[in-house]
Structures are given as C-alpha cells and as structure tokens.
Amino acid sequence: MRGVHSVAQVRAAESDAMARLPEGELMQRAAHALSVQCAALLDRVYGAHVVLLVGGGNNGGDALFAGARLAARGARVDALLLDPARAHADGLVAFDRARGRAHEADPQLLAGADLVVDGMFGIGGRAGLTGVSADLADAAHDLLTVAVDVPSGVDADTGAAGGKAVRADVTVTFGAIKSGTVLGPGADLCGELRLVDLGLELPVTDAHLLEAADVRAVLPRPGAADDKYTRGVVGLAAGSEQYAGAGVLATGSAVHGGAGMVRYVGLAPDPVRARYPEVVVHPDSRPHDVRVQAWVVGPGLGTDGTAMALLADVLSTDVPVIADADAITLIARTPRLIRGRSAPTVITPHDREFERIAGQPGPDRLAAARRAARDLGATVLLKGNATVVAAPDGTAYVNPTGTPWLATAGSGDVLSGLIGALLASGLRAPLAAAAAAYAHGVAGQLAAADGPPSAADVLAELRGALGSLATG
Ligand SMILES: NC(=O)C1=CN([C@@H]2O[C@H](COP(=O)(O)OP(=O)(O)OC[C@H]3O[C@@H](n4cnc5c(N)ncnc54)[C@H](OP(=O)(O)O)[C@@H]3O)[C@@H](O)[C@H]2O)[C@@H](O)CC1
Numbered sequence: 001m002r003g004v005h006s007v008a009q010v011r012a013a014e015s016d017a018m019a020r021l022p023e024g025e026l027m028q029r030a031a032h033a034l035s036v037q038c039a040a041l042l043d044r045v046y047g048a049h050v051v052l053l054v055g056g057g058n059n060g061g062d063a064l065f066a067g068a069r070l071a072a073r074g075a076r077v078d079a080l081l082l083d084p085a086r087a088h089a090d091g092l093v094a095f096d097r098a099r100g101r102a103h104e105a106d107p108q109l110l111a112g113a114d115l116v117v118d119g120m121f122g123i124g125g126r127a128g129l130t131g132v133s134a135d136l137a138d139a140a141h142d143l144l145t146v147a148v149d150v151p152s153g154v155d156a157d158t159g160a161a162g163g164k165a166v167r168a169d170v171t172v173t174f175g176a177i178k179s180g181t182v183l184g185p186g187a188d189l190c191g192e193l194r195l196v197d198l199g200l201e202l203p204v205t206d207a208h209l210l211e212a213a214d215v216r217a218v219l220p221r222p223g224a225a226d227d228k229y230t231r232g233v234v235g236l237a238a239g240s241e242q243y244a245g246a247g248v249l250a251t252g253s254a255v256h257g258g259a260g261m262v263r264y265v266g267l268a269p270d271p272v273r274a275r276y277p278e279v280v281v282h283p284d285s286r287p288h289d290v291r292v293q294a295w296v297v298g299p300g301l302g303t304d305g306t307a308m309a310l311l312a313d314v315l316s317t318d319v320p321v322i323a324d325a326d327a328i329t330l331i332a333r334t335p336r337l338i339r340g341r342s343a344p345t346v347i348t349p350h351d352r353e354f355e356r357i358a359g360q361p362g363p364d365r366l367a368a369a370r371r372a373a374r375d376l377g378a379t380v381l382l383k384g385n386a387t388v389v390a391a392p393d394g395t396a397y398v399n400p401t402g403t404p405w406l407a408t409a410g411s412g413d414v415l416s417g418l419i420g421a422l423l424a425s426g427l428r429a430p431l432a433a434a435a436a437a438y439a440h441g442v443a444g445q446l447a448a449a450d451g452p453p454s455a456a457d458v459l460a461e462l463r464g465a466l467g468s469l470a471t472g
C-alpha cells in the first residue's frame with residue numbers, strides 16, 4: 001500500500017525540510033530527478049527538442065532548473081513563460097546560463113517538440129485551465145508530455161480538472177503521492193505516475209493507494225483444516241422476477257469469488273438454480289432461517305414492499321452485509337436500518353445512489369466517501385474511475401485498477417457478489433470492499449482486452465483475475 005497525502009500535509013513536510021536544508025536544495029533535488037526522468041524518455045538528449053511550459057510559481061522553477069540540466073547535456077530547450085515577470089528568478093538565470101531560450105507563451109512554438117515539460121501549475125494549481133495555459137495544453141495534447149508534480153489544471157487534492165487540463169504521458173511527482181494524482185480525472189490525466197523521494201518526513205496517513213501485493217496478502221486461501229463452512233458461506237438476497245439477471249450475476253460472482261458455499265434467498269430462484277447448480281436455494285426461507293457469514297443484498301431486488309421486508313430482515317442479522325443498488329435506494333429512505341447495526345455494513349453506491357443516500361459527492365470524492373461512512377456508520381465504496389473506499393473511522397483506500405469499459409449494466413452486481421465472498425471469508429469490511437474493487441478492476445481489464453465486455457464477460461474473468469493476484 002502506498003500512502004496518499006493531502007496538499008496541506010505535503011506543504012507542511014516541505015517547510016519542515018526547507019528549515020533543515022540549505023536554501024533551494026529541495027527544488028534542486030526535484031529538478032535533478034525530473035531531468036533524469038525526462039532524459040530517460042528521450043531516445044537521445046543531445047539534439048532533442050524540449051519545450052518547457054513555465055508558470056509563475058515553484059512548479060515553473062522546477063521546470064526551468066530541469067530544462068537547464070537538459071540544455072547542458074545538449075538538448076535544444078525552449079521555455080514558454082506564462083508570465084515572464086513572475087517566472088522563477090533563479091531558475092531563469094540557470095536556464096539562461098545553460099543557453100536555454102526563453103519566450104513569451106506561444107502555442108505555435110510547441111510544434112515538433114520531442115518532449116513537453118508541463119511546469120505551469122503544481123500543488124498551488126486550481127482545477128481547469130483557461131486562456132493561454134489552455135491553449136498550451138491543447139498544443140501539447142499529441143506530444144510526449146511530462147507533467148511536473150501534477151498535470152496543470154488538476155486540483156492536487158481532489159483530482160478535479162474543471163474544463164481543460166494537461167494530459168500527461170508521465171507525471172513526475174515529488175515527495176509524496178498527492179490525492180489528486182490518484183483520484184477522479186487526475187488519476188487518468190497523470191498518465192504513468194512516478195514518485196520521486198525528496199527525503200520529506202511525511203505524517204502517517206489514513207489514505208492508501210492499493211497495490212497488487214496488498215490484495216494478494218488478504219485474499220482468502222483455504223488451509224488443510226478448512227471445510228466449506230469455515231471458508232465462509234455467503235447469502236444472496238438479490239434478483240427479482242423483473243431483474244432476475246442481477247441476482248444471477250451477483251450470485252455467480254460470490255460462487256467464483258471464493259466462497260465455501262452460496263445460499264440464495266432472493267425473489268428469482270429458478271434462473272439461479274439453472275445457471276449455478278452449486279448454489280443452495282432456499283425459496284421459502286427468510287434470512288434468519290439460513291446460516292451465513294455474510295449477506296449480499298440489493299442487486300435487482302426491486303424497491304417494493306417485498307424487497308423492503310427482505311432488506312430489513314437481512315439488515316437485522318448480526319453478520320456483515322454488503323448492500324448495493326436497490327438496497328441503497330431503500331436505505332436512503334430509512335437510514336436507521338444501517339445506522340444501528342452491530343455487524344459491519346458495506347454500501348457500494350455509484351454517484352446517483354450516493355446522492356440519494358448522502359447528497360451530491362461533489363469534486364472531492366475522498367472527502368465525500370469519508371463523510372458518508374462516518375455519518376452512516378458503514379463502509380462506503382464510491383464507484384467510478386478510481387473507486388474510493390472509506391471506513392467509518394476515516395481509513396480510506398483508492399483503487400487504481402479498472403477501465404471505463406466496466407461502466408456496463410450488471411458490472412456492479414459482479415462487484416457486490418465478490419465483496420460478499422470476501423466478507424464471508426472473515427476479511428474486515430473496508431479491506432474486503434477495497435480488495436474486491438481491485439480484483440473486479442483487473443477482471444474488467446482482462447475482459448476488455450478481447451473487445452467491449454459485458455458484465456457476464458467480467459464475471460467470466462474473475463477467476464483468472466483472482467488466480468493471478470493470488471500467485472503474483
Ligand atoms: N516548496 C518547495 O520547496 C518545493 C516545491 N516544489 C514545486 O513547487 C510547486 C508548488 O509551487 P507553488 O506553491 O509556487 O505553486 P504553483 O503550483 O507553481 O503555482 C501557483 C500559481 O499559479 C496560479 N494558478 C494556479 N492554478 C491556476 C490555474 N488553473 N489557472 C491560472 N493560474 C493558476 C496561482 O495563482 P493564484 O491562485 O494565486 O491566483 C499561483 O500564482 C510544487 O508543485 C512543486 O512542483 C518542488 O520544487 C519541491 C520543493
């Protein structure tokens with residue numbers, strides 16, 4: 001797991017480091033690392049044409065010092081100054097000395113560049129570019145682009161990008177992973193994120209970026225002493241006559257997600273029975289009558305009185321519950337159903353479901369998920385590109401896997417079933433949700449490799465995804 005930090009935390013650590021170190025040392029470390037990364041991206045530094053986009057803050061200073069190093073190695077380096085009067089003075093001197101050429105910002109000067117270095121705005125940046133900075137971002141669009149610290153136009157805390165932002169191939173980020181580089185549009189706009197260690201002393205953080213090794217460490221593996229019950233039994237209260245497929249997908253995902261046994265008490269048992277003979281179907285039982293270690297409730301359940309009664313029964317049990325889809329809509333009407341639970345609850349809203357249960361998520365998705373988790377006393381998995389999982393105590397995980405192809409009907413049902421299987425294995429709720437999001441994202445990527453995937457295709461890749469994660 002890699003720690004994710006806020007801009008305020010990074011600024012505090014930077015000012016501590018600056019108090020200890022000679023003046024300018026931090027920026028030199030940043031610029032050195034940046035120039036090394038830029039050089040590695042060029043076939044050859046000597047003779048390469050590099051264009052720097054230089055803002056009026058320290059982000060521009062980093063770009064100028066790095067550009068000076070590349071110019072000293074024989075690159076032809078042009079710096080386009082957004083605001084010549086405010087360009088970093090020492091950086092400009094170093095750049096001049098290395099025979100770099102500074103110009104007023106003109107998008108036409110980007111033509112033919114081998115590499116663009118985006119040093120317009122860093123952690124001082126706001127979401128969205130306008131005017132000449134937007135024109136420069138447009139002109140750089142099809143060129144190999146390295147963002148300095150954060151792509152310009154991306155809010156370094158939230159990842160929000162407003163209208164226009166730089167789309168980088170590589171982002172060289174300094175000292176810490178800022179939340180805006182792994183969340184929201186920022187996660188995508190960064191391209192490949194490369195962290196440079198500046199020797200900052202960062203505070204312990206409760207936000208984490210998941211890695212494959214974290215998932216490997218928690219995925220359940222049956223031992224010699226296990227039987228189907230000790231591995232964990234999942235109960236499914238999903239599917240209805242109208243939405244039978246959702247029940248089938250969520251159930252299938254629990255089956256392939258590693259549960260020892262799956263029991264079904266939903267409202268459309270026949271298709272589940274037909275598709276998954278290994279599932280134990282209890283057509284006339286209520287949740288309290290069957291023994292499980294975790295419940296999945298909601299996908300395709302409907303929102304009528306029967307669905308509400310089934311949901312209330314599930315939530316009145318004392319085992320972990322993952323509530324999705326229609327269950328979220330129903331819980332939004334009666335939040336006390338989950339507030340008073342003794343066992344953990346996970347809810348997995350997309351934005352519209354989140355809005356029903358906790359108001360608009362807004363641009364700060366990490367803060368929104370944390371607020372809802374604290375308020376509801378539940379683990380909240382807020383879906384989207386870079387899914388966020390927040391626990392009631394504020395611990396949060398950001399998932400880096402997945403693909404926009406996952407935005408297909410039923411793919412959320414696959415996620416629910418997998419979370420259920422991991423909860424039943426005894427994994428703590430926030431980790432179960434986060435590990436499931438990671439594996440679901442990998443399954444989505446595998447499924448998308450063969451062409452546009454359906455939710456059934458994602459489900460079909462789940463075993464492969466879990467297998468490859470388990471073995472590394
Ligand atoms: N501290 C250190 O020692 C180290 C710092 N380092 C580097 O410093 C960077 C932070 O530098 P920084 O604080 O100077 O802010 P930076 O991001 O350059 O620019 C802020 C300026 O831009 C403007 N502006 C912002 N967004 C805008 C927009 N969308 N559209 C238009 N204007 C916009 C904003 O204007 P304002 O909001 O004030 O009106 C303000 O004037 C950091 O990311 C790292 O690269 C490293 O060298 C390591 C050592």
Ligand SMILES: Nc1ncnc2c1ncn2[C@@H]1O[C@H](COP(=O)(O)OP(=O)(O)O)[C@@H](O)[C@H]1O
Nearest residue numbers: 350383384385403404406407409410411412413
């Ligand atoms: N733009 C996107 N990029 C990456 N993943 C996405 C994007 N949009 C949605 N997803 C993922 O697709 C899945 C969709 O789930 P959901 O909306 O619940 O679908 P359904 O209700 O049809 O099953 C979630 O895992 C979500 O994180």
Ligand SMILES: [K+]
Nearest residue numbers: 118121150152
């Ligand atoms: K930048």
